[in-house]
Amino acid sequence: MEPARIPDTRSISDAPPVHGLIAEGGSYSNWGGHRATTPAVYVEPISYADVQSIARDHGRFPTPVSPVGSMLSVTDAIVNDGGTLVCLRKLDSILGTETDALGRAVVRVQAGCRLKKLNMWLKERGLEIPFQAEIGEATVGSVAVGDTKESSLDAPGYFSAHVVEATYVDEFGELRTIFDYADGPIFYEFKCSFGLMGIVVECCVETRPARLCRSDISLETYETPQQLARGLLEKRGQCDALLAIVFLDKLIGVFDQRYAAGPGSVAPFSQSRCEEFRVAKRLAIQRGFDGVTTPLPKGILYSRADFVNEYWRPCKDEKRLDFQYYEHDIFKLEHVISESYVFVKAFEEETGFTPGGWATYFVNRLPRAQKPFGLYSDGPGVSFSFDPFCSDPCSPRWQDFSRRYNRLAIDSLGARVSPIQTQWLGKGDVTIPKRLTRSRFTTRYFGEFLE
Template sequence: MDGPGYFSSHVVAILSIDENGSLQTLPDKQDAAAFYAFKCSFGLSGIVVECVIEVRQANLCRADVDLKAYDSPEALTDGLLCLRKGYDALLAVVILHQLVCFVEQRYRAGAGNVKPMRSQPECEAYRIAKRLAIQRGFDGGSLPQPKGIVFSRYDFINEYWRSGETESRLDFQYYEHDIGRLEQVIVESYRFTRAFQQKTGFAPTSWATYFVHRHEKKSKPYGIYSGGPGISCSFDPVYCNPNDLLWQQFSKEYNRLAIDTLGGNPSPIQTQWLRPGDARIPKKLARSRFTTLYYQQFLVC
């Protein structure tokens, strides 16, 4: 709700090991261009040993949770955009093939607010259910729909466990889109998903949707969120079994729609089954000692 929604934007200094094995410190103030470029290198410029994180006041959130249904992908898009305008932050878990949307709408609780004890049992029940749903890749079960719960953002940090081979667990594909293309993204993704489902009987369990404010170009010159000031939205298919062959097939085929047709920006550390050229990392950021065969296919001059 306050500032960009991606972690690296809050990093203000980095201690790393360069290709010669020497420690180097990069603060954001003294050598801003090198610092911002390093943060976009996916580890190809050096090994991060330590980072200094900007500290912000922990403001309380107030949230309403709801389940909504729509009669078309266009109506789903309009619904998401309207919900987002009414609140300070929005998380949506979309069951796309059914046009159903689980939404968590957050807004600032305001100065002087405290966590009301009467609402904390309800808040805790939702926190535990949400954590388990994320861990399991939204595989079955239902989530509570509390209204007006008050909490700190750190109360809802995702927690993961070492899953067994046969346990349901989160797997996903990541794509960044500009908010102006959201309707096209949802409409085309719905059409693709329904066609794939009719052909194979398979559909992802859900699609994670959230919105991120982008910084100016100089502070994020390369990679995702590098389009300059504006709002990005993710639309990420989620499944509960990384080893499912139909999920893997879906992901590979959907890459071509999301990247080639819809112009989505994938992440080489969060998007699977990428082909050479799907992601673009400037060659000047890569040091040969740190550049594996996987990353070599994404280097551009």
């Protein structure tokens, strides 16, 4: 049952002051620099009371009030012209580990904490979160109620699956806490809400003793898209988890086959090859895999925290990663790759353009009751994402490709898409139930997808 909502009857003048940074009239952009917004007010709260005052004071902080973290989204999810942009990066404390009411080991962490910081803090204590993150700047609050993906070992490959408690500020400025074991459906819906039900300020995330990982990196070339698809499935069947970078136009796959390698947070011996690969991989992702070669080591050992990388904010003329996201059931893999190959070759013949490559993740899904909306909501099974990427988000040919491929992926191949990871979506491409939103927090962009 949804927690009771208590209307706020106080006047604006009764709202306590906000002590964090407040700016007016500025412009803010996403990481890639191709999405920008000019809110009426930008604010960085330093306490939960600040967030409560922001939600209550409609005069000083005009609707919609939109929470953001590191503004990594490739879509217009950050756009809130004329509204209030609330950046939670100063609420970034790790409050400690504890045991919850069900006896689970958890870490209590504030919403603005970056994943790199959290992973390194846990590593020092011999712990980890099950989600094997890639983007270290992503903040806990954003990924607790947003879309993520990773070919994780031993666990579902999305961060919110491991969030068991959330504290948030509702549309009336009340501070509320909900739990997976006590609040049932409303808790799971909240984690699918993109922050449209309330502003997350704190979470509890499952932890476990740290486990080492081992990776074998290899490159394979195929003669047909069908062989490439079968190669992906074969490589996945040989390991515990697989991440692949596919150069679809060339029918080449670079495979990261991951294996569980026993307990521990630190490899038992120095591995220069592992660090060389980590740095090369980080640079490749930073630059959208353009002009960067990476080694192909085998048998490298590492902790999850080691490969949670950080990326510098690029200049507007710098090569940088941009991407699209599409989720499919694993049983569709060969059909999706075959049809995508035909599309890519036709687009290349017409325009001379192909994406830089395709990131392919395999994600284990939970029961539908635990993921009732959006990505991975088809119930138990395995999804794969097939995500084209580019090194220039402002390229007209890349944008044209993305718009046109949307129609194939969504309309013909039945892909699920994300309002924060799939660009150029139209009405009906994704739907967000109105029950997952509150008008105080719903921007025009997200409002286009309500049903």
